[in-house]
Amino acid sequence: MVVRAAVAGASGYAGGELLRLLLAHPGVEIGALTGNSNAGQRLGALQPHLLPLADRILEPTTAEVLAGHDVVFLALPHGQSAAVAEQLGEGTLVVDMGADFRLKDAGDWEKFYGSPHAGTWPYGLPELPGARQALKDTKRIAVPGCYPTAVSLALVPAYANGLAENDAVIVAATGTSGAGKALKPHLLGSEVMGSMSPYGVGGGHRHTPEMIQNLSAAAGEKVTVSFTPTLAPMARGILATCNVKAKPGVNAEAVRAAYEKAYADEPFVHVLPEGQWPATASVYGSNAVQIQVAYDESAQRIVVISAIDNLTKGTAGGAVQSMNIALGLDEATGLSAIGVAP
């Protein structure tokens, strides 16, 4: 069986990464590719690495163009997916790579995104408790944000096993592709090379409520998150440093055991051997997640560090992984756990 997939938003980084993965997927045929401001252009001019699609012309993002596909991926700006999705048939698998259907709390959505809440779809992070089951046979998938992917995989075992106090401090570094292709001065190469800088400090980043949602579900109570994202001089990758106070009686062995057990059967999440630390280079271009834990005895704190590729496991790879589950395919079809390094 080969499904036919359309990609709305094929000119951006998320759309480009998705196409890179779909080109290697044995069960997918690439159908319509759409853009908005770029409609009418050759894909080769916009995504020069996607040679087999170089002569494809971007079409406008309309329901007519997207109709007639088995799967439609939406890589659109936040707030635009709902209008498109509701025009697609119920039999079409719609995979939203934007934020529109991630949050359960309408108030959170409105506070952080400023538009009416569109609803909630099954959440495309199969490694979370219960998530894989909810993705089976679904026709609607909300792909998680890149930071919430890295952070939730890092901290859910701590909370699900009652190891941590509910006050998480998270600092994450991201590659610049996480900010997309927007033409903003601070994203120019001259500005980012050789520089680290923070943004969205103090609780303002839109991915914060999504992290809180995932961690609170695991903890069974509201978890507070203080999240600081930073921009690093690299194109891809997220390194998330997650620091939580250990509950009384917790020790290093208990922490390690919880993580090794949580991910023992996961194809893409790897708890590294003691002494080895995650590096974003090791997961470059792959769907892998590298995790390591430490127990800071002096501070009685648990430090969990995860590394992902923001465009792959953090966006397009996570989308394909969830699509595979929804379609009844082997979850790892078309995906690799091997990074492109050095």
Add this chain to the structure above:
Amino acid sequence: MVVRAAVAGASGYAGGELLRLLLAHPGVEIGALTGNSNAGQRLGALQPHLLPLADRILEPTTAEVLAGHDVVFLALPHGQSAAVAEQLGEGTLVVDMGADFRLKDAGDWEKFYGSPHAGTWPYGLPELPGARQALKDTKRIAVPGCYPTAVSLALVPAYANGLAENDAVIVAATGTSGAGKALKPHLLGSEVMGSMSPYGVGGGHRHTPEMIQNLSAAAGEKVTVSFTPTLAPMARGILATCNVKAKPGVNAEAVRAAYEKAYADEPFVHVLPEGQWPATASVYGSNAVQIQVAYDESAQRIVVISAIDNLTKGTAGGAVQSMNIALGLDEATGLSAIGVAP
């Protein structure tokens, strides 16, 4: 049919890239992995991106360890392949990723490498005239150097079609992985980030006679090459700028036509549409070659620019491509022409 492959020199960058490709190759099973100073270590500590092989232990590079494989890849320091190869059976396909068997002229070998000439094997650059045929059913393959791959593919059509005077000026920028994992001060991250610098200027680089060999074969006469390699602040990629005086009567159309014809049927070499220029990012991690040509009318010179990934098409991908031909497989098996970008 699945062949069993050993890799001698699995701890270096070339060996690591080869393993990345072989892990995705449907016709190859990975056998023994060897190192020298690293024998006894877990591969996971040396190549943390190769998760499926993390628990493999490196063995010493001996004929006993390498025996019993269908294919043996040698990723050894220059001058060490011959001694290993002669202990391997004639029925074993030996793919040498070092320089030992590339040069036909013993004097060139001795001048540039300083040791006795070991011989010449079929040359693993199938896109060169006659090369593909020579690789069929061979049991010995000499994988080209990374710079000669980029430069020969850029200039052979000009020489094979009589378009250029035999005095080539070449300046190429390489990523630091081209220098390997050697612990040298000038390869430290602090030194290379934010810096461009040349090396081996004035005819001293060991890849120069290999370029001359390939270009002279195409021209039917001795071609002079002045080659300047430069080290660029990136891990991977070669951008080769090749500049040759046009023969009288040559014009832009003739140049473009020759290149488009030369590579019309090649799966990995792409002459870009006019107005689009190669970028190493577009071929990152792929076996693709991007080429563009320009005719500098004022100087009556032909400028050909090629971009490759030095570790993939420039080394390990070229090795797999040639192995595929020697084994009678589809040449592109296990290889991708799609870069990992941005």
Add this chain to the structure above:
Amino acid sequence: MVVRAAVAGASGYAGGELLRLLLAHPGVEIGALTGNSNAGQRLGALQPHLLPLADRILEPTTAEVLAGHDVVFLALPHGQSAAVAEQLGEGTLVVDMGADFRLKDAGDWEKFYGSPHAGTWPYGLPELPGARQALKDTKRIAVPGCYPTAVSLALVPAYANGLAENDAVIVAATGTSGAGKALKPHLLGSEVMGSMSPYGVGGGHRHTPEMIQNLSAAAGEKVTVSFTPTLAPMARGILATCNVKAKPGVNAEAVRAAYEKAYADEPFVHVLPEGQWPATASVYGSNAVQIQVAYDESAQRIVVISAIDNLTKGTAGGAVQSMNIALGLDEATGLSAIGVAP
């Protein structure tokens, strides 16, 4: 008055940065330059950016060579300064850029550095309460570590003003020059470019007790620190993200007011206007410190972010600033608060 200064350890990154600054210092004449493994070499081969000193030859690091200078800077591996310092006369100003004389607690020293404690010298971070006074007329200066510089300047105002609970979580990204010129595989350009990775996680980094010492002094009680350093793909710079629980009743205005007051008269520490965030590029090559604060209302946490150049304010610039005070010069002599950007 011009003082004559010797530099022990002139071949490393700290020594090189110090020489860059001393060359621009109107009150300093550069005397003997020493190395150990590099003794006998031209400085031009080791520090090619220091053109005016290119023909200087490194001498061995001995008391005889260092004698007869007004100031001796020690940029030596940890544990080697004491033996050299005790051979220098009491009238010589000795500025130790290593760790040997930073820690007051002998137990901390022995736990983290594994050798006998050599003592404690006046601490070269004049912006700390009381520190400037202690540096006046001193003949011995212990230059702080780069991370403690960034972190102490970021958090001391919070603790000195009773704003924060005594449980600090700190994540800092450093450029690779912070690891020195040591030839280690993980410091190769091929490894660090495009990659973020942590190290010394869980309380093991040697700079942790120094931070605790400074923050505890400001708080008047023992402060717990959980510190995670990460290596960023850049040559220079530290971005420190410091996160502390706010004490009850604290609000955003109180936090900002405390910081603006603390640094109102400091020539090198700048609390940025609201809405502007520190970037390491902005302080590149300068002695400036950029600080910004945020109050995360949802988590009731204070987030303070500081950016420094690890080699300048974090090491050599801090050393010169403290030397200026000890010599009775204007504190900013020979130092710049202007970064080299972009």
Add this chain to the structure above:
Amino acid sequence: MVVRAAVAGASGYAGGELLRLLLAHPGVEIGALTGNSNAGQRLGALQPHLLPLADRILEPTTAEVLAGHDVVFLALPHGQSAAVAEQLGEGTLVVDMGADFRLKDAGDWEKFYGSPHAGTWPYGLPELPGARQALKDTKRIAVPGCYPTAVSLALVPAYANGLAENDAVIVAATGTSGAGKALKPHLLGSEVMGSMSPYGVGGGHRHTPEMIQNLSAAAGEKVTVSFTPTLAPMARGILATCNVKAKPGVNAEAVRAAYEKAYADEPFVHVLPEGQWPATASVYGSNAVQIQVAYDESAQRIVVISAIDNLTKGTAGGAVQSMNIALGLDEATGLSAIGVAP
């Protein structure tokens, strides 16, 4: 004597670098700062590294604002300087950092810039034969382009000494700041990091006629130039590889002797000792030029490589150096030959 200087175009990279240098210049007081689209903004928001000027407000670029200064620097888009300059008094020293007054041949100007030729001013590259003399007491200075600075200093000694055939092949790598702050997709950090790519290939780059002008003047006959610029993953720096056929009878010693003699008395141009090669990191943020020569005996070609900082010696440092000459100051006032490395 302190002169008062205005800077038109203070928000761009050239303007920012100029202000960095002027802030350290003992003979200059900074007057009006102007922008166009940025008029009304705080400089601190646009140039966060220029802390002492953070609260300055950009004014519009008008003759009224620029009037009343001793020196006016024009860092404006090409073609806009002439209109501003003619409104400034003849007694004002006008330093044009754009291209408007560099070319002598009106036809070249019109062909490459597409607007009427404004004239020719004394050329601000004092190291060229006769140039220093022409700058003395001048009130108008045309600052050279960054590439022509690197290339002319590299090749003029070869041509002035009759060593080279008049057919130069030049390949240069530039940092991204050379392209300015323009918001173009190919200048985004995600695109440039990890990538090398060419542009303006085949004779189209606007700096080509300026190189030809300088080299031809030195040779006494028309020199042909085939110039290929490439964009490198770094913010600053130009590495120019210049390759010319040697005239009969030329040898390595003659080449070296010519270069050492040409620059023996220059404060900023350094011919490196044999065996040491230029690196852009070594001249980062400085006004220094590093040059090395090689004679490629096999190809009978001379290879000259130069490294500069495109923003400093290539633009703003060259402007200050020429201003110093015009004002009768020591040529090196306020300028450094020491790079910021690593």
